[in-house]
Amino acid sequence: MQFRDLKKQYQKYKHEIDTAIREVLLSAEYIGGRQVSELEEQLAEYVGVKHCISCANGTEAMTLVAMAWGVKEGDAVFVPDFTFFSTGEIVSFQGATPIFVDVDRDTFNLDATKLEKAIQKTVKEGKLTPGVVIPVDLFGLPANYPEIEKIARKYNLLVLEDGAQGFGGNINGQRACSFGDAATTSFFPAKPLGCYGDGGAVFTNDDELAQLIKSLKVHGKGDNKYDNVRIGLNSRLDTIQAAVLKVKLQAFINHELEDVNRVSRLYNEGLEGIIEIPLIPEGFYSSFAQYTIKLKSNEQRNNLKDKLKQKGIPSMVYYTKPMHQQGAFANLEFDENDFKVTNELCNIVLSLPMHPYLSDQDIETIIREVMLNTC
Incomplete structure (x- = not known):
């Protein structure tokens, strides 16, 4: 018995997956092939947002958003205490300070009441500037965004949805990865929608943010990859993974x-x-x-x-x-x-x-x- 049976999934879709991979091998477009942009369009349409920008993994998806928002030393970023390490890691990576918040016992997700108390405590102490909250859609269940977004607006915080585990979930029909000011997901193989390696994506309705992340994920490129206008990362989803995900996305939806x-x-x-x-x-x-x-x-x-x-x-x-x-x-x-x-x-x-x-x-x-x- 398997905890999450990727072998059975492959056996069911072997022909489609093998064909998709073969097309990439024949084209030899291993980076930036058409399958990448096609997948991004399909993901954006499914989630219900204007932009999907794929990248190397879920951790770097969050890092790219934090970079684009200018998260820095002296900022306080509120993160659930019960989650995977990467959600807090990307905060420290930017030099900011993660403020851990307890979760709701029933849902495992960020407790909105405790979030507000943590924000108030941080403001009162005056050492850090509250800037961002990163709710996590733990175990597939979207966090309580109606309440979290209300609190974020009250204290002028940006909301980054960590939808690494939540892809496919929804709240009253609004799909995960469409909440907050931006959202991210992971395509790690064991995730609800997983590839055959690492992969991730950023989702947003913000045109300027989308353009900035597209630059940041390719070494801060400007008009072309040899025109570098800012410091960025090398964080691209390769074409083979995109081809596999296109097949898996249809199975996921169907x-x-x-x-x-x-x-x-x-x-x-x-x-x-x-x-x-x-x-x-x-x-x-x-x-x-x-x-x-x-x-x-x-x-x-x-x-x-x-x-x-x-x-x-x-x-x-x-x-x-x-x-x-x-x-x-x-x-x-x-x-x-x-x-x-x-x-x-x-x-x-x-x-x-x-x-x-x-x-x-x-x-x-x-x-x-x-x-x-x-x-």
């Missing part, structure tokens, strides 16, 4: 997004009342990058993980350590009491196998083993 939600419904039916299952608020739709349950204790979580492994069932812990406890941020000051939810979640969460090709038999097996080892 059935994969609905299929993972079907898997989640079957999990919910079997596990409700046994353990804490994911909560999807009314009006929200998840792309289920992960199906994450909560156990009663660290001991119970670890025991279940071990028992599942003995039965050949993979599971993962996202995340074992809060952002504020990462060694790279050891220079930052914090109050441990501000992160009670995140500290608890790191001890009790467990993600079960989740992908569009999970069979009913495998789902039943997983549910049975969870029930046997938690009751």
Whole structure:
């Protein structure tokens, strides 16, 4: 059994993927081939924004936006404490200071009430200038953008949606990667829409921001690649990855997004009342990058993980350590009491196998083993 079965996906779309890759090999346009611009157009249309700018990976997608916005030393950037390291890393990379904010226990996402308190505390201290908030669409569920954007406007903050895990989710029909002032996603293979290597993209309705990011991602180019008008990066999505993503995007739209939600419904039916299952608020739709349950204790979580492994069932812990406890941020000051939810979640969460090709038999097996080892 696979945690996320990329082999089955390839087997189903082998002809289409092989053909797409072969076209690139025959054209020899490995960088900047037509498939890249075609993919960007298709992604922008799907998400519902004017611009999609592809790049090398999801981390650099966020870095490009931070560079374009001029995030710098002395700025405070608000980041959820329960997320992957890169969201805070790109802040420090710019010389700014990440301010970690606890999350909502039900959704795993940035807690809007605690966000406002963190902003007020930062303003009162007067050491840093609040500039940006980076909500994360954790495990496929969009963050609470209606509330977060309201707070951001109140304090004149820019909002960067980290949609690395959220692509395909929506809030009342508005799709992930269309929120805030800009959004980013990752095409890492295990993401809801993944390629066969690294890849990422920036989404925005801001024409000027789009043009600036197009320059920054190719060494700060001006009219051509030998006219360099600013310091930038080398951050391009290669043509083979774009060709693969074009095939996968159609599969994602045609059935994969609905299929993972079907898997989640079957999990919910079997596990409700046994353990804490994911909560999807009314009006929200998840792309289920992960199906994450909560156990009663660290001991119970670890025991279940071990028992599942003995039965050949993979599971993962996202995340074992809060952002504020990462060694790279050891220079930052914090109050441990501000992160009670995140500290608890790191001890009790467990993600079960989740992908569009999970069979009913495998789902039943997983549910049975969870029930046997938690009751």
